[in-house]
Amino acid sequence: MIRSKPPQAARAAFMPETGSLGERLARIRQRSLDLAAPLTAEDCQIQSMPDASPTKWHLAHVTWFFETFVLERFEPGFVPFDPSFRVLFNSYYQGIGERHPRPQRGLITRPTLETVLRYRHQIDERLLNLMASKPVDRERDEVITIGLHHEQQHQELLLTDIKHALSFDPNPRAYARRWPMTTVQPQALRWFRQEGGLVEHGHDADLDGPFCFDNETPRHRVYIPPFEIASRPTSYGDFLAFMEDGGYRRPELWLSMGWDWVNSGSRSAPPSVTQRRSDNFKDRPAARACLHEKFSVDLLQLGEDRRVLECGRVLLDLLALGNRAQQASHDLARARLRQVLAEADVLRLGDRPDLLRHPVA
Numbered sequence: 001m002i003r004s005k006p007p008q009a010a011r012a013a014f015m016p017e018t019g020s021l022g023e024r025l026a027r028i029r030q031r032s033l034d035l036a037a038p039l040t041a042e043d044c045q046i047q048s049m050p051d052a053s054p055t056k057w058h059l060a061h062v063t064w065f066f067e068t069f070v071l072e073r074f075e076p077g078f079v080p081f082d083p084s085f086r087v088l089f090n091s092y093y094q095g096i097g098e099r100h101p102r103p104q105r106g107l108i109t110r111p112t113l114e115t116v117l118r119y120r121h122q123i124d125e126r127l128l129n130l131m132a133s134k135p136v137d138r139e140r141d142e143v144i145t146i147g148l149h150h151e152q153q154h155q156e157l158l159l160t161d162i163k164h165a166l167s168f169d170p171n172p173r174a175y176a177r178r179w180p181m182t183t184v185q186p187q188a189l190r191w192f193r194q195e196g197g198l199v200e201h202g203h204d205a206d207l208d209g210p211f212c213f214d215n216e217t218p219r220h221r222v223y224i225p226p227f228e229i230a231s232r233p234t235s236y237g238d239f240l241a242f243m244e245d246g247g248y249r250r251p252e253l254w255l256s257m258g259w260d261w262v263n264s265g266s267r268s269a270p271p272s273v274t275q276r277r278s279d280n281f282k283d284r285p286a287a288r289a290c291l292h293e294k295f296s297v298d299l300l301q302l303g304e305d306r307r308v309l310e311c312g313r314v315l316l317d318l319l320a321l322g323n324r325a326q327q328a329s330h331d332l333a334r335a336r337l338r339q340v341l342a343e344a345d346v347l348r349l350g351d352r353p354d355l356l357r358h359p360v361a
């Protein structure tokens, strides 16, 4: 069986960005500022581990991309905002020259957040002026389009990085008070069997719009064995039951890396669960937990972006399967967990329209 494209209702979630290139530029650039808006300057400075980056760095780096690859190349009389930024905010672009090492990004206190915001504002103005002076330039516009997708990728990174940083606060600090996004109705856990089969994987211009990165092609077929998926994210109540069932003391319920992680940190519960034991929370989707705990459904709250949604759905699957381990054969659950880990990245939300209604809507 070759699965057809998702139904129309689900396809709406994948609609490409609309509007002119200038409108998309303004909207996506503003979105980065909106994501940083709930944060203080101190929040924006912090780097919680070598693999993460400070919010301030993300905001500057995506701007550096436009300055370096668009303005420097296409703007007449180009002058850099600050020549030191060329090294400071380069990530991995060898051809551009030296880079500041990633593990030390959080040690750079200058430029200040205020200067980075001025940097963004000036580069945006120059980009829009450039586009106004010559409305169509295919080569330039292709680079701007890549820059916009690059910025959206960093929006995801910004969120995951800052949520990791905030997780170290011994007091509960939410990134934003907008989760759950809809009123939570208690729902019994149900399982939907999916027959699997051959599915198409990779960029589809009709579905995804014309843009793609090279690692999204060529489109090809992948076989998915039958699997089951839960009807809702794991709740605080589910997780409390998992803990009471001795989940943190039972290695058979964990993948090897997860078990090592539990033991290395003497983990016995996500902090969000211990803080939310009351009945008021038991039906709410759980937040602030580690992937290893199959508990990161809070990524779903970041919505709006297809990649985040897909990632969130993978985590939802993991959560649900892990939770089911207390109800059924542990071996089966672990096998399914591995199966979903291997396969979930090729699934589409179109197969789960119910996820579009709750709680992503």
Ligand SMILES: [Fe+2]
Pocket: 061, 091, 150, 154
């Ligand atoms: Fe980047």
